[in-house]
Amino acid sequence: KAGVTQTPRYLIKTRGQQVTLSCSPISGHRSVSWYQQTPGQGLQFLFEYFSETQRNKGNFPGRFSGRQFSNSRSEMNVSTLELGDSALYLCASSPGLVGPIQETQYFGPGTRLLVL
Amino acid sequence: AQTVTQSQPEMSVQEAETVTLSCTYDTSESDYYLFWYKQPPSRQMILVIRQEAYKQQNATENRFSVNFQKAAKSFSLKISDSQLGDAAMYFCAYRSSNTGNQFYFGTGTSLTVIP
Numbered sequence: 001k002a003g004v005t006q007t008p009r010y011l012i013k014t015r016g017q018q019v020t021l022s023c024s025p026i027s028g029h030r031s032v033s034w035y036q037q038t039p040g041q042g043l044q045f046l047f048e049y050f051s052e053t054q055r056n057k058g059n060f061p062g063r064f065s066g067r068q069f070s071n072s073r074s075e076m077n078v079s080t081l082e083l084g085d086s087a088l089y090l091c092a093s094s095p096g097l098v099g100p101i102q103e104t105q106y107f108g109p110g111t112r113l114l115v116l
Numbered sequence: 117a118q119t120v121t122q123s124q125p126e127m128s129v130q131e132a133e134t135v136t137l138s139c140t141y142d143t144s145e146s147d148y149y150l151f152w153y154k155q156p157p158s159r160q161m162i163l164v165i166r167q168e169a170y171k172q173q174n175a176t177e178n179r180f181s182v183n184f185q186k187a188a189k190s191f192s193l194k195i196s197d198s199q200l201g202d203a204a205m206y207f208c209a210y211r212s213s214n215t216g217n218q219f220y221f222g223t224g225t226s227l228t229v230i231p
Contacts, residue, residue, distance in 0.1 A: 031217050033217050033218070033219070035219075035221075042221060042222070042223045042224060043207065043219075043221035045218050045219060045220070048217045048218060050217075055217070056217065056218045058218070088159065090161065092161075092217075092219075094217055096217070103149065103211065103217060104151070104163055104166060105163075105217060105219060106163070107153075107160065107161035107162075108160075109158075109159060109160050110159055110160075
C-alpha cells in the first residue's frame with residue numbers, strides 16, 4: 001500500500017495570509033490526525049477526523065481548522081497566519097478503530113510551513 | 117491530560133553497542149497503548165515498537181525491545197547492536213484506549229551513533 005502523502009511539502013507565506021494543507025491517508029484508513037511540530041513545543045495534537053467528522057481536538061485556536069472528505073482525504077486550514085505558526089505539520093492515518101483494539105498511526109512526510 | 121516525559125534530550129552510542137532511551141508518563145487510566153517512533157533526518161516518522169498496557173510481556177521487534185513497568189509508569193526503549201541507521205530522534209507516545217486517536221508525545225531524544 002502507498003503511504004501517507006502530504007502536499008505541498010514546503011510552503012512560504014506571509015503574516016495574515018491563510019494556508020491549506022492536504023493529506024491523503026493510507027488506502028482503507030478512515031482516521032486522519034494532524035500534528036504541529038516545532039523545536040520549542042515538540043509534537044502537539046491539532047485534531048483528528050474520522051468518517052468526515054472531527055472526533056478529537058487539541059488546544060489550538062479557532063484559526064486552525066480541518067475537514068475530511070468522503071474518500072478520507074483531509075485538509076487543514078490555518079487562517080490569519082502568525083509568525084509562530086511556522087512549523088512542520090504532520091498528518092497521520094490509522095484504520096480508525098477505537099476501544100480495546102490496537103491502533104497505530106502512520107505518519108506522512110510533513111509540510112514545512114514558513115511564515116514571514 | 118496525559119503527559120509524556122523523555123528526560124534525555126540527547127544520547128550517543130558506539131556502533132554495535134546497546135543503548136536505552138527513557139520514557140515516563142502520567143495517567144490515571146488503566147488501559148492504554150504506548151509507542152516509540154523514530155524520526156530520521158528525512159523527517160518521516162516511523163513506528164519502532166508498540167506496547168499494550170494490558171500485556172505484561174515486553175514487546176520486542178528485532179533489535180528493539182522495551183522495558184514496560186506499568187506501576188512505575190515507565191516505558192524505556194533498548195536498542196541492541198546499534199547501527200548507523202539508528203541515528204534519529206526518538207519519540208515516546210501515549211494513546212488512551214478511550215479517546216480515539218489522540219497521541220501524546222514526549223519531547224524526543226536525539227540519538228547519535230558513533231562509528
